[in-house]
Amino acid sequence: MANDSAPGPGAAAATADGMTGMVSDWSSDQRAFKKVHWGKAFMWIFLLSDTFIFGSFLVSYMTVRMSTTVPWPNASEVFALTLFGQSIPLILIAIMTFILISSSGTMAMAVNFGYARNRKVCATLIILTAILGASFVGMQAFEWTKLIHEGVRPWGNPFGAAQFGSTFFMITGFHGFHVSIGVIYLVIVAIKVLRGDFDRKGRYDGVEIAGLYWHFVDLVWVFIFAFFYLW
Amino acid sequence: MASVEGQQHPIGTYLIIWFLLFVLSAFSYMVDYAGFQGMLRWSLILIFMMLKAGLIVAVFMHMRWERLAIRCAILVPPLVLLVLVALMAIESEYTFLTRGTFFTTG
Numbered sequence: 001m002a003n004d005s006a007p008g009p010g011a012a013a014a015t016a017d018g019m020t021g022m023v024s025d026w027s028s029d030q031r032a033f034k035k036v037h038w039g040k041a042f043m044w045i046f047l048l049s050d051t052f053i054f055g056s057f058l059v060s061y062m063t064v065r066m067s068t069t070v071p072w073p074n075a076s077e078v079f080a081l082t083l084f085g086q087s088i089p090l091i092l093i094a095i096m097t098f099i100l101i102s103s104s105g106t107m108a109m110a111v112n113f114g115y116a117r118n119r120k121v122c123a124t125l126i127i128l129t130a131i132l133g134a135s136f137v138g139m140q141a142f143e144w145t146k147l148i149h150e151g152v153r154p155w156g157n158p159f160g161a162a163q164f165g166s167t168f169f170m171i172t173g174f175h176g177f178h179v180s181i182g183v184i185y186l187v188i189v190a191i192k193v194l195r196g197d198f199d200r201k202g203r204y205d206g207v208e209i210a211g212l213y214w215h216f217v218d219l220v221w222v223f224i225f226a227f228f229y230l231w
Numbered sequence: 232m233a234s235v236e237g238q239q240h241p242i243g244t245y246l247i248i249w250f251l252l253f254v255l256s257a258f259s260y261m262v263d264y265a266g267f268q269g270m271l272r273w274s275l276i277l278i279f280m281m282l283k284a285g286l287i288v289a290v291f292m293h294m295r296w297e298r299l300a301i302r303c304a305i306l307v308p309p310l311v312l313l314v315l316v317a318l319m320a321i322e323s324e325y326t327f328l329t330r331g332t333f334f335t336t337g
Contacts, residue, residue, distance in 0.1 A: 018299060025300035033301045037237075044305050055312040059319050066323035069330045076263050094260045101256060105249035108291045115239045208237055208293075215291045219284055225256075226280035230263050231273070 037205040040212065047216045050178075054220050057171050058227055064163035073159035075229050078152075079143070093229050096139050097221065100179075103132035104218040107186075107211045114207035119193055122207065126190040129214060133183045140176045144169075168228070175224055178217050185210055238293040248290045255283050 016024060025032050033041045065072055076089040083091060110125035147168070151158045154166040189210040198204045259279040262272055289295040294302055 022299040022303065025298060032304070034298060036297070036301055041301065044301065048305055048308060051309050052312070055309065055315070059312065059315050062316065063319045063323045066320065067326035067330065069327065069335055090260065090263055094256070097256050097260070098253065101249065101252045104252070104287065104291055105245060108245040108248075109242055112239060112242060112245070115237045203236065205237060212292055215287055218291075219287050222280055222283045222287065226259065226276050230259060230276045 037203070037209070039209050040205055043209045043212050047212065050216065050220075054171075054174070054223070057167075057174065058223060061167040061171060061228065064167060065161070068161045068163055070161040072161050073157065073164045075231075078147070078159055078164075079229060090229060092139060092143060093225065096136055097225055099132050099136050099139075100218050100221050103129045103136070104215050106132065107214045111204075111208045111211045114193065114198065114204040117199070117204075119196065119199070122204075123190045123193040126186050126193065126207070126210075130183045130186040130190065133179050133186065133214075133217075137176055137179050137183070140172060140179075143172075171224055171228060175217070175220055178220070182214050182217050185213060238296060240290075240293075240296070244290065248286050251286060252283055255279050255286075259283075 024030075025034060079093050080087045080089045081091045082088075106125045107129045110122050110129065113122040113125060147157075152165045152168070154169050156162040157165045189207060192198060193207065198206055256279075259276060262275045262279070267275060288306075294306070
């Protein structure tokens with residue numbers, strides 16, 4: 001690893017793999033995360049803390065849903081959309097899921113083209129990811145508007161248990177906020193790629209770190225889709 | 232892997248994972264569309280969810296190519312959330328029973 005030349009105790013090349021390697025990595029007077037850019041290690045630690053935030057949201061959703069004596073609204077019907085004259089359950093949510101997965105795919109490829117020093121393709125893929133993310137937020141806004149028009153409020157709704165509204169707005173709102181921040185983040189990284197900032201630095205970890213954040217947003221949606229929309 | 236910079240893997244790998252994620256998402260959507268209920272529904276939702284999450288973390292986030300030290304540091308701590316889930320499930324059962332006993336009329 002020519003690029004992992006950051007000086008510091010234990011920056012020496014990693015030795016063994018597997019358990020032996022882990023024990024030696026965690027031993028004293030060494031860098032624990034070898035071959036990992038410090039920014040990447042900290043992005044992972046931030047994502048770990050974010051996991052606990054979303055984890056707590058989903059657990060609180062489970063708690064209010066399990067403890068209410070009022071029937072829970074049927075998400076399949078609440079989120080149905082009438083297309084071509086027939087009502088299709090959860091269709092918008094399904095489209096949003098596919099869009100977010102596609103954005104993850106383009107981002108994964110952007111990281112690859114970044115490391116391959118192909119600036120144009122890398123930036124194009126990042127911008128494509130940002131556009132897909134922005135369209136996701138747009139659909140989320142449409143979903144919110146539709147539900148608000150139907151009378152869903154954080155304190156009640158016409159379909160059933162009042163907690164449905166509060167958990168829906170809190171969880172999807174926080175996730176949508178993450179996507180929006182991610183879109184801004186990606187645009188900034190794309191500009192840096194085009195300007196050649198990472199070439200001057202001699203390393204493209206910045207793109208991979210942005211990618212980690214973006215994949216995490218997709219990962220959280222996998223759990224929201226499963227627990228909130230499908231359960 | 233040690234000689235190349237960062238995480239570089241064939242584009243084909245990402246395309247396969249992308250395709251698999253599409254298929255798995257379609258499957259989880261079909262669970263709702265087909266109207267499965269009860270245990271079958273819940274277990275299918277959880278299986279497809281875990282497979283999708285696993286693919287994203289392992290391949291898109293490159294965890295399967297990282298050293299065990301960072302894999303454990305990031306992936307083990309979230310497991311304690313399962314303890315929280317268990318605690319809150321017990322608590323909400325109790326709340327549910329209490330509400331049923333004292334707050335339902337008729």
